[in-house]
Amino acid sequence: xxxxxxxxxxxxAIRKRDLAxxxxxxxxxxxxxxxxxxxxxxxxxxxxxxxxxxxxxxDRYQVSRTLWRIGEDRRQEDMVIVAVDSVTRRRFADWAMxxxxxxxxxxxxxxxxxxxxxxxxxxxxxxxxxxxxxxMVEMDSARQLAGSLADASDARAPLGQGDKRPSPAxxxxxxxx
Numbered sequence: 503x504x505x506x507x508x509x510x511x512x513x514x515a516i517r518k519r520d521l522a523x524x525x526x527x528x529x530x531x532x533x534x535x536x537x538x539x540x541x542x543x544x545x546x547x548x549x550x551x552x553x554x555x556x557x558x559x560x561d562r563y564q565v566s567r568t569l570w571r572i573g574e575d576r577r578q579e580d581m582v583i584v585a586v587d588s589v590t591r592r593r594f595a596d597w598a599m600x601x602x603x604x605x606x607x608x609x610x611x612x613x614x615x616x617x618x619x620x621x622x623x624x625x626x627x628x629x630x631x632x633x634x635x636x637x638m639v640e641m642d643s644a645r646q647l648a649g650s651l652a653d654a655s656d657a658r659a660p661l662g663q664g665d666k667r668p669s670p671a672x673x674x675x676x677x678x679x
Contacts (some may be wrong), residue, residue: 504562507545507593508569508586509632511555511623512578519576523551526577534597543568544594546635548602548621554578555602555623557632559592585628593636602638611637 516526527549534547543560556572558565565586573581602608602621612621615634623631 505559505589505592506562506565506586507589507632508558508565509556509584509628510558510569510572510581511553511584511631512572512581514549514552514554514577515579516577517551518579521577530577537571538568538597541568544592544597546594546597546639548635548638550602550621553602553621553623555621555631555635557594557635559589559594582624584623584626584631587628593632594639607641608638611641 516523530547541560541564543558543564545557545559547554547556549555558568560568569583572578611634612618614637615626615630617625617634626634
């Protein structure tokens with residue numbers, strides 16, 4: 503297997519096509535689960551009302567097939583492949599999808615990666631976009647772990663309930679889109 507990492511962004515066309523945003527996000531997640539677990543792809547997808555941005559890692563052939571499929575998706579337009587590079591190891595152990603909205607935590611991350619006003623991947627390099635997405639996933643994982651530990655220490659919380667509050671980035675685990 504020849505391991506590669508691809509980074510792309512595209513304009514979000516869900517609202518432009520008068521589609522229900524929530525229903526389409528669920529549909530994308532279903533496609534992610536259906537299409538990419540078998541292909542052994544990892545990475546993360548972040549989106550907001552204006553953009554989708556994604557890092558996809560895996561076998562060169564599988565990543566290429568996935569990029570072609572994504573490019574044909576009517577829910578996005580003006581896809582720009584920022585980079586496709588050979589890598590020796592994966593940066594993303596699993597797969598995640600999240601909403602790149604506004605929160606104090608995300609504002610700090612945006613500033614760390616040079617974003618002054620909202621999530622705009624068109625103004626970022628492949629390296630900074632990959633770093634931002636990885637940092638969002640790490641922030642969300644740490645938040646979920648802290649919530650789980652707090653719940654486990656609370657005698658009133660039944661085991662296995664976990665933190666049910668939405669995370670700032672809104673990540674959900676799964677395979678790549």
